[in-house]
Amino acid sequence: MSSIKGIAILGAGLFAKEAHLPALAALGDAAPPLKAVYSRSQQSSQSLADAAIASLKLATPPSVYYDGDASSNLDALLARSDIAAPAIVLQALAAGKHVLSEKPVAPDVAQGLDLIKTYKELYQPKGLIWRVAENYEAESGYRKVGEIIRSGKIGDVIFFKSVVVNYIDKESKWYKTPWRTIPDYQGGFLLDGGVHTVAVLRVMLPHAFTHLSGFASLNKDYLKPHDTIHTVVKAGDHFHGISEMTFACPTKSRPNADAFVITGNDGWVSVNNVNIPGSDKPIIRIVVKSVVKVEGQPEQEAEETIDVPSQGVLAEQQSFFDALEGKDDGLNLGDPFAALADVAFIQAALNSNGKLVDLTKLLEGKTE
The missing domain is CATH 3.30.360.10 (Dihydrodipicolinate Reductase; domain 2)
Structure with a gap:
């Protein structure tokens, strides 16, 4: 049973539905509970929530967040104390969240270097974990x-x-x-x-x-x-x-x-x-x-x-959740600089x- 309070998925694309949800389902109790989902539109966010309910057999549906309403936007999600790891980088880190972000780590090398520098200077010293979800x-x-x-x-x-x-x-x-x-x-x-x-x-x-x-x-x-x-x-x-x-x-x-x-x-x-x-x-x-x-x-x-x-995908999620609980599998998965290479x-x-x-x-x- 995971000791992590909960996670959120930010982004309701195909890979979230076809890869991340099945991997969470396969992990079962070893995965933290999915508490919230976010997408830019209410329709796409609700669609991901519905898929999560079916895939994870959730008794309590995840909260749906989307742009356009201060009570349901991304800032509102990040303010929740029961969310440990939404998949976004600087905004989530600034909110005190651990992050598993999708690849590529950045659109180009220059932006990636700046992102990694900011993480190492401001957020890594606080014990926040940021990994890049490179499932291959x-x-x-x-x-x-x-x-x-x-x-x-x-x-x-x-x-x-x-x-x-x-x-x-x-x-x-x-x-x-x-x-x-x-x-x-x-x-x-x-x-x-x-x-x-x-x-x-x-x-x-x-x-x-x-x-x-x-x-x-x-x-x-x-x-x-x-x-x-x-x-x-x-x-x-x-x-x-x-x-x-x-x-x-x-x-x-x-x-x-x-x-x-x-x-x-x-x-x-x-x-x-x-x-x-x-x-x-x-x-x-x-x-x-x-x-x-x-x-x-x-x-x-x-x-x-x-x-x-x-x-x-299952392996990268398991490794990330283990890291949040202080366990080191020694695989060095998700290293942002390796992803930047x-x-x-x-x-x-x-x-x-x-x-x-x-x-x-x-x-x-x-x-x-």
Whole structure:
């Protein structure tokens, strides 16, 4: 049973209904009670409240907050003493609340650096916890790949490749999310979805990226400002790799390609999301091929396949709630600066136009 008084969900989008509510339901009594929901409009806030009642089987419905009335707006919600962790940043922190905010951590690196600086100077010393809800970094399957690589099973990493191919049309529920259709928002789908891919690479690879060169393009006008990026990335003197991301696939069917392949000098590992027939719960499938060396015999290959259930949102919520109760799981999930490194990758890819970008300097605020 959680000792936290209660939480609020701020924002009534698809992910709140389709991911956060089911994760809270799965946690059961381990999750704090949902006391309130907020959205800009009364209709969308009420819709989330209704979904919460059904998903969480609530005997007492969450309070509904929305703009337009001083008694029911965001300030009124934040004034409640029984709300521990609404998902908003500075306004919530200023109200003395812990925060689990959705990714990306900020629209760009400069704003992210300012946000993190303010948190560290004003709110972290007060014991307030702020984490970024990057559910891909919380996936135990991706973290398992990191453990495999660090164990030396494929030797030292020498190169990698990541491929993300998505089809988005105007009827997609994700396209109809208003902010993604605003062309002046850096990257659109590439920022929103791309940080997930970078977070996966960050969790699996043994060294951080230091340099990037790439190109961005727009292939479907309604996905402005960009829908595709291709990059070559370097991690110091350790290894390099290629990352491609597109939301402009011309067909719903996609070409066959592994999502991630990491190659070492003694083997390789591939990683894919797999949907099992008859199940609505995807898995992360890991295939490891390694060289077996026995003195006096020809080299042979060993293969291992590992299937891990996908439960990233549940894992990130559980870790956050544990942190609020003073428990440290040692995973360092939701670190805002790590999440900002994901944004820096996408920002560099969007702006590089073939020029080499020093990611370390970018994250220090020394270059664009």
